[in-house]
Amino acid sequence: MSNKIKIGIVGYGNLGKGAIEAIKQTQDMELVAIFTRRDPKDLNLNVPNVKTVHISEAIDYKNEIDVMLLCGGSAKDLPEQTPYFASMFNTVDSFDTHAKIPEFYQSVNEVATKNNTTAIISVGWDPGLFSVNRVMADAILPNGENYTFWGKGLSQGHSDAVRRVNGVKNGVQYTIPAEDAIEKVRSGANPELKTAEKHARVCYIVAEEGADKAAIENEIKTMPNYFADYNTDVNFISEEELNQDHTKAPHGGFVIRGGDTGAGNKQIFEFSLKLDSNPEFTASVLVAYARAAYRLNNEKQFGAKTVYDVAPGYISPRSAEELRRDFL
Amino acid sequence: MSNKIKIGIVGYGNLGKGAIEAIKQTQDMELVAIFTRRDPKDLNLNVPNVKTVHISEAIDYKNEIDVMLLCGGSAKDLPEQTPYFASMFNTVDSFDTHAKIPEFYQSVNEVATKNNTTAIISVGWDPGLFSVNRVMADAILPNGENYTFWGKGLSQGHSDAVRRVNGVKNGVQYTIPAEDAIEKVRSGANPELKTAEKHARVCYIVAEEGADKAAIENEIKTMPNYFADYNTDVNFISEEELNQDHTKAPHGGFVIRGGDTGAGNKQIFEFSLKLDSNPEFTASVLVAYARAAYRLNNEKQFGAKTVYDVAPGYISPRSAEELRRDFL
Numbered sequence: 001m002s003n004k005i006k007i008g009i010v011g012y013g014n015l016g017k018g019a020i021e022a023i024k025q026t027q028d029m030e031l032v033a034i035f036t037r038r039d040p041k042d043l044n045l046n047v048p049n050v051k052t053v054h055i056s057e058a059i060d061y062k063n064e065i066d067v068m069l070l071c072g073g074s075a076k077d078l079p080e081q082t083p084y085f086a087s088m089f090n091t092v093d094s095f096d097t098h099a100k101i102p103e104f105y106q107s108v109n110e111v112a113t114k115n116n117t118t119a120i121i122s123v124g125w126d127p128g129l130f131s132v133n134r135v136m137a138d139a140i141l142p143n144g145e146n147y148t149f150w151g152k153g154l155s156q157g158h159s160d161a162v163r164r165v166n167g168v169k170n171g172v173q174y175t176i177p178a179e180d181a182i183e184k185v186r187s188g189a190n191p192e193l194k195t196a197e198k199h200a201r202v203c204y205i206v207a208e209e210g211a212d213k214a215a216i217e218n219e220i221k222t223m224p225n226y227f228a229d230y231n232t233d234v235n236f237i238s239e240e241e242l243n244q245d246h247t248k249a250p251h252g253g254f255v256i257r258g259g260d261t262g263a264g265n266k267q268i269f270e271f272s273l274k275l276d277s278n279p280e281f282t283a284s285v286l287v288a289y290a291r292a293a294y295r296l297n298n299e300k301q302f303g304a305k306t307v308y309d310v311a312p313g314y315i316s317p318r319s320a321e322e323l324r325r326d327f328l
Numbered sequence: 329m330s331n332k333i334k335i336g337i338v339g340y341g342n343l344g345k346g347a348i349e350a351i352k353q354t355q356d357m358e359l360v361a362i363f364t365r366r367d368p369k370d371l372n373l374n375v376p377n378v379k380t381v382h383i384s385e386a387i388d389y390k391n392e393i394d395v396m397l398l399c400g401g402s403a404k405d406l407p408e409q410t411p412y413f414a415s416m417f418n419t420v421d422s423f424d425t426h427a428k429i430p431e432f433y434q435s436v437n438e439v440a441t442k443n444n445t446t447a448i449i450s451v452g453w454d455p456g457l458f459s460v461n462r463v464m465a466d467a468i469l470p471n472g473e474n475y476t477f478w479g480k481g482l483s484q485g486h487s488d489a490v491r492r493v494n495g496v497k498n499g500v501q502y503t504i505p506a507e508d509a510i511e512k513v514r515s516g517a518n519p520e521l522k523t524a525e526k527h528a529r530v531c532y533i534v535a536e537e538g539a540d541k542a543a544i545e546n547e548i549k550t551m552p553n554y555f556a557d558y559n560t561d562v563n564f565i566s567e568e569e570l571n572q573d574h575t576k577a578p579h580g581g582f583v584i585r586g587g588d589t590g591a592g593n594k595q596i597f598e599f600s601l602k603l604d605s606n607p608e609f610t611a612s613v614l615v616a617y618a619r620a621a622y623r624l625n626n627e628k629q630f631g632a633k634t635v636y637d638v639a640p641g642y643i644s645p646r647s648a649e650e651l652r653r654d655f656l
Contacts (some may be wrong), residue, residue, distance in 0.1 A: 021590040025470045102653050122656055129464070131656045132640050133599075136457070138655070139616040139644040140609075142353045186602070248593075261612055262349040265576075265604035271461075272600075274514070276593035281468075284589055288467040308641035308651050312460050316467040316636075323636050325430050327466070328450055328459045 004030040005294050006064060007287075008089070010055065010081060011071035012036050012043055014249070015094065018283030019069050020047060026287065028317045032065050062088050066297075067290040070094075071283070079104060086112045086119040086304075090293040092286050094124040101127070109304035118297040120305045123289045124282040125273055126150070130255050132307050133271040137257035141267055144259025145190040149177035149198055153251030153278065161226045162203050165219050167211030170239065172246045176200045177254060178231075188258040188266035196229040203234045206242050251278035288315040332358040333622050335615075336389060336417070338409060339399035340364050340371055342577070343422065346611030347397050348375060354615065356645045360393050390416050394625075395618040398422075399611070407432060414440040414447040414632075418621040420614050422452040429455070437632035446625040448633045451617045452610040453601055454478070458583045460635050461599040465585035469595055472587025473518040477505035477526055481579030481606065489554045490531050493547050495539030498567065500574045504528045505582060506559075516586040516594035524557040531562045534570050579606035616643040 007029050009016045016034065023031045033051040036043060040052035053061070058068075068085050070093035072078055078095045085091050086108050095104055101122055112119040122128065126148070134146050151174065158173035181198045184191045203220060207213055217234040220227055252273040259267050275281045289307070292314035296305065313323055335357050337344050344362065351359045361379040364371060368380035381389070386396075396413050398421035400406055406423045413419050414436050423432050429450055440447040450456065454476070462474050479502065486501035509526045512519045531548060535541055545562040548555055565573075580601040587595050603609045617635070620642035624633065641651055 018590065025589070098656070101656050102649070105652055127656045129468075132464075134655045135640050135644050135646075135651055136616075138646075139619075139640075140457075140612050142645075252596075261353070261605060261608040262346065265608055267604060267609045267612075268580075268602040270598075270600045270602075272596075272598045274596040274598075276595060277590060280589040280593055281595045284468050284595075288464075291467075306641075306652055306656055308644075308648065308656070309639050311637050311639045312463050312467075313634075313636035316463050317470075318463075318466075320636065321430070323463055324433055324634055327462045328426065328429050328455045328634060328636070 002030060004028055005291065006030055006032050006066045007290060008033050008035060008058070008061060008065040008068045009071055010035045010058075010068060010085065011077065012038075012045075013071060013073075014279035015283050015286075016069075016071035018277070018280035019071055019287060020050075021280060022284040022287040025284075026317065029287065029290070033061060058085065059088060065089060067092060067293045069283075069286050069290060071286075079107075082108050082119060082121065083111045086117050087115050088117070090117050090297045091119045092123050092289050092293050093119075093121055094128070094282055094286060095122045096124065096127055098127065105304050105306070113303040116297075116300075116302045118293045118302055118305060120289050120293050120296075120307070120310065122306055124285050125275075126253065128282075128285055128307055129273070130253070130271070133255040133269075134257075135308060137255070137259070137269040141257055141259025141261070141269060143261070144257050144267075147185045147193070147198075147256045148253065149182060149256070150253040151175040151177045151199060151251070153253070153275075154246075154249050158201065158226055161223065162205060162220055165216055165223075167208050167213075167216050169206045169208045170242055171203055171205040172242070174202045176202055182254060182256070185256045185258060186268055186270070188260075188268055190258050194229075196231075200231040200233065201227055203232070204237050204242060204246055205234060206239045207236055248276060249278045251275050291315055291317065330358060332356055333619065334358055334360050334392060334394045335618060336361050336363060336386070336393040336396045337399055338363045338383065338386070338396055338413065339405065340366070340373075341399060341401075342607035343611050343614075344397075344399035346605070346608040347399055347615060348378075349608060350612040350615040353612075354645065357615065357618070361389060386413065387416060393417060395420060395621045397611075397614050397618060399614075407435075410436050410447060410449065411439045414445050415443050416445070418445050418625045419447045420451050420617050420621050421447075421449055422456070422610055422614060423450045424452065424455055426455065433632050433634070441631040444628075444630045446621045446630055446633060448617050448621050448624075448635070448638065450634055452613050453603075454581065456610075456613055456635055457601070458581065458599070461583040461597075462585075463636060465583070465587070465597040469585055469587025469589070469597060471589070472585050472595075475513045475521070475526075475584045476581065477510060477584070478581040479503040479505045479527060479579070481581070482574075482577050486529065486554055489551065490533060490548055493544055493551075495536050495544050497534045497536045498570055499531055499533040500570070502530045502532075504530055510582060510584070513584045513586060514596055514598070516588075516596055518586050522557075524559075528559040528561065529555055531560070532565050532570060532574055533562060534567045535564055576604060577606045579603050619643055619645065
């Protein structure tokens with residue numbers, strides 16, 4: 001048996017695949033098994049020494065896995081899966097339905113506390129790293145204002161919306177943070193900004209042959225909730241272009257706080273990410289926090305935790321001595 | 329008696345003055361006293377209900393102060409003061425002599441562990457917030473490279489050096505991060521960069537009347553260690569201009585990590601600060617971490633700690649419930 005932290009992954013979508021890649025980059029973790037609701041034989045997993053197991057058999061792995069990475073979706077999977085798995089395993093998940101976090105926390109905390117497991121919820125970059133920066137900036141500069149911008153990033157919901165428009169064969173939508181809004185915030189002016197002023201929307205559309213492009217453009221730009229309030233740009237491209245330039249899932253964004261200290265000195269705090277692959281980065285954050293779940297559980301810190309409960313040293317594979325010597 | 333966290337400040341220089349201002353912005357802290365090596369009467373402190381006390385009488389305040397903010401310098405003050413005060417109080421300091429952190433940690437840890445106090449060392453922005461970001465970025469993107477840039481910022485050591493040049497009446501020096509180097513790093517190229525390639529130096533000089541400006545410029549630009557290896561810009565200005573435009577202490581900088589995930593997807597992680605007042609911001613960080621020192625001590629987490637040992641929630645005045653609901 002190795003001394004490595006033994007990891008299981010639940011779910012073999014983009015996030016689960018990203019987690020496989022992220023674990024490969026670590027020295028202190030090993031992947032034991034992927035758990036799936038599908039027939040495990042259908043996964044065609046090509047990773048040596050990693051099993052594919054039906055999700056119903058997870059309980060048999062209770063003593064073989066230190067931390068379970070829950071890579072399902074927030075809408076349907078995690079509200080059921082996190083409490084279920086937290087009854088048997090330490091877990092890390094990326095639950096990101098902001099409004100439902102308090103009740104999700106309660107349900108997970110109850111199970112984890114009862115079963116002496118540690119469940120770190122809502123890990124990733126937002127919620128996750130962005131959340132950490134919003135709180136640290138707020139604590140350090142009480143007299144100020146937080147701003148979060150998202151993008152440039154592919155939005156799944158908005159891409160689905162444009163694809164439903166009559167005459168659209170295929171298409172994608174990017175959310176773009178508005179440069180002028182960012183510059184205003186960076187100046188320390190703490191402006192009042194509506195969401196629509198903070199972001200623009202850019203669509204790349206493949207039209208059906210003979211479709212009325214002006215009508216498509218108009219329908220998209222006037223679509224309530226999704227586009228009507230935004231500065232929206234619609235570009236028509238060929239299917240080849242779409243397949244060549246728009247198959248990745250880039251994302252990112254900014255957390256900026258402008259605050260005053262003393263007699264009006266402006267202090268600007270900024271955190272940003274520019275990601276070629278949103279799911280691979282999110283998975284990398286989950287994997288780092290799996291280390292923290294393992295260590296917190298060894299210290300008998302049971303129950304549901306968030307990124308606010310995790311000291312930075314706990315996510316690092318390096319020793320405290322090395323961190324003080326080489327990184328402080 | 330209020331429920332507020334009771335704070336003492338040791339040292340009444342720029343950092344100590346910044347701490348007074350930062351405490352004013354909190355709701356959960358109160359400043360009890362300033363401790364000084366000078367005659368306390370000479371401080372001319374104009375803050376209601378705050379005492380000025382000679383440093384030798386600090387022991388009398390053992391039961392009246394929860395956390396002592398040590399606002400002295402790293403060269404001579406803190407190596408003596410932190411172990412001394414950590415024998416009686418919880419402390420936070422900004423020790424920033426990177427090479428000596430391991431031995432400083434040892435000496436403080438010994439005293440604090442023995443006396444059941446909690447001493448958070450090397451707090452501020454670098455070391456401090458930059459250190460947190462270097463470690464989190466390294467943990468999340470193991471296959472990458474960290475870069476730290478400083479500036480635009482006033483450098484005290486380099487300003488002293490230009491003022492020693494023959495014919496210079498007064499002057500200041502700013503360290504400027506090189507835009508082209510930052511752009512290279514932001515592109516994810518992970519370039520090899522010498523310190524001199526990462527930063528430029530800009531001097532604003534008031535020359536003595538009749539001084540040979542070309543000779544001054546040449547002497548500065550060829551000064552070994554300080555300027556010779558750098559792209560250095562020398563500007564001559566009037567004394568009025570110096571007093572008007574160059575009396576603040578701005579600073580800031582960037583921590584950037586470019587890393588690869590999966591099959592070569594670039595992921596860029598960036599943290600930056602743009603500060604009108606370096607000492608006021610540093611003091612604001614110290615004050616936030618005083619909250620953590622107080623809480624860790626209540627949990628009997630004794631000994632020396634660094635920012636790596638402090639979960640983000642511990643520096644926030646807000647409850648865990650509020651953080652999960654409004655910030656996550």
